[in-house]
Amino acid sequence: MNPQYETALPETPDEAARIVKETSRLFPIGATTKWPEGTHPGDARPLSLARLDRILEYDPTEYTITAQAGCPLSSLNEALAGNGQHLPFDPPLVAHGATIGGTVAAGLSGPGCIRHGGIRDFILGIRMVDGRGRIVRGGGKVVKNAAGFDLPKLVVGSLGRLGVLTEITLKVFPHPPVTVTLSFECGGEDAAHQALLKLRRSAFVLDALEWDPPARLLVRLGGPADAMEARIARLRETVGHEPDGIFREADDADLWGELGAFGDLRNGDGDAADTLLVKVPLTPSKTLDFVRSITGKPARFRISAAGTTAWMAWHESPEELASCLQTGGHRAVAFHAPGGPRLVPEPDDNPFLERIRSAIDPDNRFPPFASHSRKDHAQPH
Amino acid sequence: MEPFLQKLAAVFPPDRLYTDDVRLAAYESDGLTAFRAKPRAVVVPVDEAEVIAAVRICREHNLPFVARGSGTSLSGGALPVEEGIVIALNRLNRILRVDPVDQIAVVEPAVINAHVSAAARAHGLYYAPDPSSQTVCTIGGNVAFNSGGAHCLKYGMTANHLLGARVLLPSGEIVELGGSSMQGIGPDLVGFFAGHEGLFGIGLEFTLRLMPLPETCQTILAAYDSLEAAGNAVSAVVSSGVLPAAMEIMDRLAIDAAEAAVDAGYPRDAAAVLIVEVDGEREAVDAEFAAIVEKLSETGAVETRIARDAADRMRIWRGRKSAFSAVGRLSPDFLVQDGVVPRGRLGEALEKIGRMSRRSGLRVANVFHAGDGNLHPLILFDGAEDGALERAEGLAEEILALCIEMEGSVTGEHGIGMEKRAFMARMFSADDLALFGEIRRSIDPGEIANRGKVLPAGEAPSLQQVGLHPLEKAGVIERE
Numbered sequence: 119m120n121p122q123y124e125t126a127l128p129e130t131p132d133e134a135a136r137i138v139k140e141t142s143r144l145f146p147i148g149a150t151t152k153w154p155e156g157t158h159p160g161d162a163r164p165l166s167l168a169r170l171d172r173i174l175e176y177d178p179t180e181y182t183i184t185a186q187a188g189c190p191l192s193s194l195n196e197a198l199a200g201n202g203q204h205l206p207f208d209p210p211l212v213a214h215g216a217t218i219g220g221t222v223a224a225g226l227s228g229p230g231c232i233r234h235g236g237i238r239d240f241i242l243g244i245r246m247v248d249g250r251g252r253i254v255r256g257g258g259k260v261v262k263n264a265a266g267f268d269l270p271k272l273v274v275g276s277l278g279r280l281g282v283l284t285e286i287t288l289k290v291f292p293h294p295p296v297t298v299t300l301s302f303e304c305g306g307e308d309a310a311h312q313a314l315l316k317l318r319r320s321a322f323v324l325d326a327l328e329w330d331p332p333a334r335l336l337v338r339l340g341g342p343a344d345a346m347e348a349r350i351a352r353l354r355e356t357v358g359h360e361p362d363g364i365f366r367e368a369d370d371a372d373l374w375g376e377l378g379a380f381g382d383l384r385n386g387d388g389d390a391a392d393t394l395l396v397k398v399p400l401t402p403s404k405t406l407d408f409v410r411s412i413t414g415k416p417a418r419f420r421i422s423a424a425g426t427t428a429w430m431a432w433h434e435s436p437e438e439l440a441s442c443l444q445t446g447g448h449r450a451v452a453f454h455a456p457g458g459p460r461l462v463p464e465p466d467d468n469p470f471l472e473r474i475r476s477a478i479d480p481d482n483r484f485p486p487f488a489s490h491s492r493k494d495h496a497q498p499h
Numbered sequence: 500m501e502p503f504l505q506k507l508a509a510v511f512p513p514d515r516l517y518t519d520d521v522r523l524a525a526y527e528s529d530g531l532t533a534f535r536a537k538p539r540a541v542v543v544p545v546d547e548a549e550v551i552a553a554v555r556i557c558r559e560h561n562l563p564f565v566a567r568g569s570g571t572s573l574s575g576g577a578l579p580v581e582e583g584i585v586i587a588l589n590r591l592n593r594i595l596r597v598d599p600v601d602q603i604a605v606v607e608p609a610v611i612n613a614h615v616s617a618a619a620r621a622h623g624l625y626y627a628p629d630p631s632s633q634t635v636c637t638i639g640g641n642v643a644f645n646s647g648g649a650h651c652l653k654y655g656m657t658a659n660h661l662l663g664a665r666v667l668l669p670s671g672e673i674v675e676l677g678g679s680s681m682q683g684i685g686p687d688l689v690g691f692f693a694g695h696e697g698l699f700g701i702g703l704e705f706t707l708r709l710m711p712l713p714e715t716c717q718t719i720l721a722a723y724d725s726l727e728a729a730g731n732a733v734s735a736v737v738s739s740g741v742l743p744a745a746m747e748i749m750d751r752l753a754i755d756a757a758e759a760a761v762d763a764g765y766p767r768d769a770a771a772v773l774i775v776e777v778d779g780e781r782e783a784v785d786a787e788f789a790a791i792v793e794k795l796s797e798t799g800a801v802e803t804r805i806a807r808d809a810a811d812r813m814r815i816w817r818g819r820k821s822a823f824s825a826v827g828r829l830s831p832d833f834l835v836q837d838g839v840v841p842r843g844r845l846g847e848a849l850e851k852i853g854r855m856s857r858r859s860g861l862r863v864a865n866v867f868h869a870g871d872g873n874l875h876p877l878i879l880f881d882g883a884e885d886g887a888l889e890r891a892e893g894l895a896e897e898i899l900a901l902c903i904e905m906e907g908s909v910t911g912e913h914g915i916g917m918e919k920r921a922f923m924a925r926m927f928s929a930d931d932l933a934l935f936g937e938i939r940r941s942i943d944p945g946e947i948a949n950r951g952k953v954l955p956a957g958e959a960p961s962l963q964q965v966g967l968h969p970l971e972k973a974g975v976i977e978r979e
Contacts, residue, residue, distance in 0.1 A: 179737055179843045181652075202740050225683060238687050239659045252930040260839045261652065262871040262911040264645055264694060265919075265926055266953075267935050271658065271690030275683055292740040315600060319623065321714035323779045342786035349782050399680035401601040426681040451684040461685055470666065470674045470699070470942065471688060477941035478934065487685070 125164040131245065131253055131284040137165055138282060138483060139251030145458065145485050146282040148188060148220030151211045152395070157456040162485065167219050170284055173197055181261055182242060183290055187219025187283040194218060204293035206234040208326075210378045219283045224453045225275025226397065228378055229326035232424045233340070234291060241270040243287035249479025259287050272474070275451070277459050279484045280475060294340030297325060299370050300353060301363035304333045311406040311425075313357055318402060318424050320356055322349075326374070329421035330382065331409050338374070383418045383431040394436065395454035396462065398428040398443065408446055415442060436462050464488040503560040507542060507584075510552045515543040526585045529570040529577035530632075531918055533834075538565070538579035545590045547703050553586050554701065555671040563950040566701045568609050568637030573835060574916025576644060576696055580950050586701070588639060594618050595704070602709045603662060603679055608639025608702050612646075615707060624709040627654045630912070631820050642702055645694035647912035649745045649819075652870035654710075656912065658693035663706035666692060668699070669943035679706050696914050697949030698939055713778035716744070717788040718812045721800040722769035726750055726853075726865070729771035730846035732798040733869045736775055737842070739794045741787040745776040746870035750849075752829065753822045753864040753877070760825030763818025766802045773800075773869065774815055822866045823877065829864070830879035832888075834895050837913040838902035842872040851901055852876055859894045861887075873911030874902075900925070920955045 126141070128134040138144065143162035147153065158164055167188035175184040178201035185194055191205070191212045198204050208230025209221045222244075227236035234240075243257035246269070256269025270287075273280055304310040310333040317327055317337065326338035337357075339349050354360060365373050376382065380395060400408055402425035412419055412430070419430040432439050436452060440463040443450055450462045465471070465488055475487065500508070507516055517523055518540045527535045539562075544550045557564045563583030570577045579585050592609040599622035604615050612633040615626040629648035630636055636646070641657045642664070648656075663677035677689030692699055723729040729748050736743060749757065750771050757763045765772055775795070777788045795803060806812040826833055840848040849865060852874075856863040864877040878894050880887040899909045899922055909915075909922040923932060936954055940946065 177841070177843065179734060180841050181737075182841075225685075225687070227682075231681075234653075235655060235659055236681065238683070238690050239655050248934055252934065254931050254934045255927065256931075258906070258908050258926075260841055260872055260907050262647065262656075262839050262868070262873045263908040264647075264837075264910045264912050264914050265908050266915070266923065266931070267938060268645070268658065268691050268694050271687045271693070274687040274690065276686040280686060291742055295740065318602070319599070319711065321711065321780055323713075323783065341780075341783040342790070344786040345780075345782035349780065352782075397682065397684065399678065399682035399684060401603075401679050403598070403600045423681065449684055465685055468674055468688070469670065469672050470668060470676065470692075471686065473941040474686075474688075474691070474938055477937040 123160065123163050125166050127166050127169055129169045131170065131247070134165065134170070134282055134284055135247045135251045135253050138247045138249070142481070142483065144483055146219070146223070146278040148217035149190065149215040151214040151216040152220060152224055152454045152459055154454065154456050157458070159457055165282060167217065167284070174285065175259070178203055181290055182259060182287060184259060184285060184287040185218055186285055188217050191216050191218060191221060198290055199293070202292055203290045205240070205288065206291045207231045207237040207240050208378070209237065210380065213375065213379050218286050222274055222283060222286060223276055223278045224459055225451070226453060229328050229338070229374070229422055232327060233323065233325050238271055238274045240289045241274060241286065242289050244270045244273060244283055245285035246273065246281035246283045248281050249481055249483045253284065257287065261289050279487055280478050281484070294325065296343045296346055297338055297340040297370050298346055298350060299326070299336055299338045299365040299373055300350065300361040301365070302335045302337065302357050302359065303362045304335060307332045307406065307409055309333060310335055314405070314425050315402060316356065322353065322356070324424070327424040328377065329425065331413065331419065331421065380429060380431070382420060383429060392456055394432040394439065394452040396430040396432050396439065396450045396452050398430065398448050398450040400426055400428055400448070402426065404446060408448070411442065411445060436460070458485070461487070503556060503562050504540065506556045506559070507540060507553065510549060510556070511542050511544070515545070517541040526567065526570070526579060526587065529572040529575060531573055531575040531578070531916065534575050534578050534917055536579045536581050538581065538583055538585045541585040541587055543587045543590060547591070550586060550588070550591070550701060550703060551667055551671065551673070554667055554669065557584065557947050558669065558671050558945065561945050561947060563947045565949055566639070566697055568640040569611070569635045571632045571636045572640065572644065572916060573837070573913040574910070574918045576914055576916040576949070576952065577640070578917050583947070583950065588637070597622065597709070599624060601679060604707045604709055606638050606705055606707060608705065609637045612636050612638060612641055619709045620712070623712055625712050626660065626707055627710055628657045628660055631823070638705055638707070639702055642693050642705060643695060643697050644912070644914040647873070649747060649868060651868065652746070653742055653744050658690050660708040661689055661693055661705060662708050664689050664692055664702045665704040666699070667701045667703055669945070669948040673703070677706065681708065694914070696916060696953045698953060699942055700948055715781045715784050716776060716778040716812065717784055718774065718776045718806040718815055719792060719795065720765070720804045720815045721773045721775070721795050721798070722766040722802040723771045723773065723799070724769070724801055726771045726849050727846045728799055729773045730849065730869070732773050732795060732800065733842065733845065735794045735798050736791055739790050741777065741791055743775050743791070743870060744778040745774065746868070747774045747819050748772070748865070748867055748869045749819060749822055750865040752862060753826065753866045754818070756825035756829050756864060757818035757822050759828050761817050761821045763821070764814060765818050769801060774819060819866070823875070826864050826877045826879065830862070830881065832880050832882040834878045834891050836874065836876045836878070836895055836898055837910050838874045838876070838899055838907060839911040840872050840874065840902055840905045840907040842869070844905050845869065845872060848874065848901060848905060852898055855894055855897050859890050861891055861894055863894070868911070871911070872907065915953045917952055920953065923953070923955050
């Protein structure tokens with residue numbers, strides 16, 4: 119193997135910066151939970167953040183935590199749980215070893231995001247290596263900050279193409295003292311959709327609302343123990359029929375752990391190497407049409423976050439996915455795809471994005487956003 | 500007539516193209532009344548096409564432009580650039596669509612903040628970001644500055660409720676950022692656009708997130724005999740594990756001002772009052788509020804009042820919301836600051852500010868969002884007194900330096916604007932600022948969009964006048 123393409127493994131941010139300066143084409147990776155093994159692009163050098171894995175600062179009374187980009191979510195969750203706190207955006211793939219850097223770069227929030235917001239609502243500050251090999255900072259370490267351009271938001275969903283994240287500061291919240299999940303079988307797609315819309319309009323402050331097609335809703339309540347039974351009773355009344363299951367404590371934790379690993383979408387013995395795991399942003403008014411358009415296709419999917427997202431395991435090609443999405447005007451990110459996370463279809467030209475990108479990375483060290491611009495990028499040497 | 504004026508006159512009729520001193524005067528300043536600058540012209544477009552035409556003319560002639568909503572910026576964000584023009588967006592004020600199923604509102608830039616919630620209310624929804632100037636300030640300005648409000652700890656800022664934007668770049672091109680979904684794909688460009696302070700162009704249309712109105716809200720006011728005790732009470736609330744919707748503190752001077760202005764009925768001998776609010780589902784709020792009340796009962800409050808109904812709640816908030824404009828009654832002039840310190844160091848920060856105040860001989864009234872460490876020290880002085888303005892500015896600088904030293908921020912929500920450019924170099928490294936500049940010039944090579952703001956360069960115009968914004972004097976708006 120050409121040693122230029124051996125994975126770089128910096129131990130410090132300064133070392134990462136030096137590697138960026140010395141490398142003409144590279145891409146950052148975390149724990150590659152979103153990257154099927156053996157599918158790295160052959161024309162660029164991987165830069166792994168695995169050794170930048172520590173929590174740097176955590177003060178529970180400040181509601182903030184700062185960690186290096188390679189820090190596993192499981193480490194963050196453990197530290198936070200010890201102080202009755204959690205990551206409110208409920209990131210997936212914790213058990214697989216996902217890192218906070220990879221989660222930010224992929225822009226993934228889980229079902230819990232409906233209560234307080236997604237990852238973009240909790241990222242306060244970053245340090246990253248830009249395309250010139252400079253370590254730069256955006257945002258800060260406090261929950262309120264209006265100084266400078268909002269680089270922390272920019273890098274959410276940036277797929278490693280706008281810099282190598284080295285450090286991330288997040289806002290965190292207290293986790294609910296008690297959570298209970300109710301499962302409702304609604305009788306059919308239409309009924310499930312109607313029940314979902316009704317719950318969205320209601321006074322309930324839900325911790326999760328998932329739709330497992332065709333007709334099963336999972337509704338999670340979180341809050342003080344004293345109020346839980348009264349809320350459950352009220353929920354049953356609102357939905358209009360009895361739940362077919364109630365999950366508490368360990369069962370509740372296991373259920374959401376399974377969903378966080380996309381266990382409901384993947385084959386138990388491992389997906390085929392070319393299975394795409396896909397996130398599709400939705401709006402609730404289009405959710406039912408989306409369900410109908412995917413039913414019968416070679417895919418397993420779930421409607422998540424109160425009808426604002428679909429998670430899919432897609433067993434055909436990206437081109438066929440793009441074609442299927444086109445009818446409803448949808449776009450997606452394949453966050454687990456051979457060759458790395460990618461947008462499906464590839465993004466249209468966007469002068470705002472291109473000007474930002476070229477300012478951050480004038481020598482095109484990081485991967486481009488669309489294949490048509492690859493030909494404009496310098497060849498590796 | 501100069502070429503650019505001829506071009507503008509071809510687009511804008513005389514009653515919407517101002518070049519005379521009389522009509523220009525209204526645009527010379529914004530909420531930071533210390534600065535004034537007269538532009539060469541003001542245009543008042545009635546639709547998107549005219550905004551685009553104006554920016555394209557500016558680009559062609561390398562003419563700086565400043566987009567303006569209601570001009571309530573507290574950092575000089577809407578301050579004109581003397582060699583350029585102002586694009587007054589007030590006629591683009593339509594709410595285009597409210598969708599109760601998707602829970603979004605699509606609005607033009609000059610829609611007034613409070614009007615969004617008013618339009619959404621019929622559907623049981625509201626727009627959460629609530630700066631205290633919300634009856635006057637516009638969404639476009641809110642987006643440009645990522646405006647906050649009293650509920651930021653729990654509900655976030657404007658950016659957290661902005662899903663999509665149709666943007667006119669300084670190049671004259673139009674881009675669509677984000678969309679209608681709470682989820683995004685690719686880099687969060689609409690999030691990056693929020694807080695750009697006008698440097699990335701003009702937002703022509705925004706898709707805003709609406710939320711169901713909370714079923715109920717419980718509010719408590721607790722009075723303390725020291726600011727330190729109030730600060731400790733905040734820590735107690737935080738330790739309860741409940742996430743309040745709002746936590747606000749006012750000190751004695753701010754209380755006195757509020758009493759004089761609106762007769763809020765706060766305990767007169769309190770050194771500080773703390774307001775805590777919890778909202779959500781009825782059963783959950785009852786349990787959470789009870790937990791907070793219990794925690795607060797152990798914090799040595801000299802008095803606590805629980806709002807019994809909506810009227811009580813309004814009364815508790817009225818004092819807090821009037822505090823800034825009320826301070827104008829205590830002093831002929833004042834400077835308002837907008838620093839952030841880590842919440843746990845609020846007590847320490849306030850104690851240091853108190854010492855700085857005594858050293859300078861100037862009184863400082865403190866009002867702040869205790870939940871997120873965002874301070875608003877109001878430095879009181881009399882401009883007629885020799886050297887008082889300089890001393891006030893010096894004290895302001897000391898306070899901001901303290902915020903930086905504590906690893907906070909020089910601005911929680913008002914933005915850098917014109918006022919705090921010099922502090923950017925203290926908060927950010929040379930490399931950080933270099934990248935900001937490179938991004939800015941990549942998007943706007945001619946630096947025509949809000950030239951001279953945010954990024955340090957050149958001399959700031961001298962302070963000329965300080966005090967209440969004319970709308971505050973008239974009691975129309977209250978600032979935070």
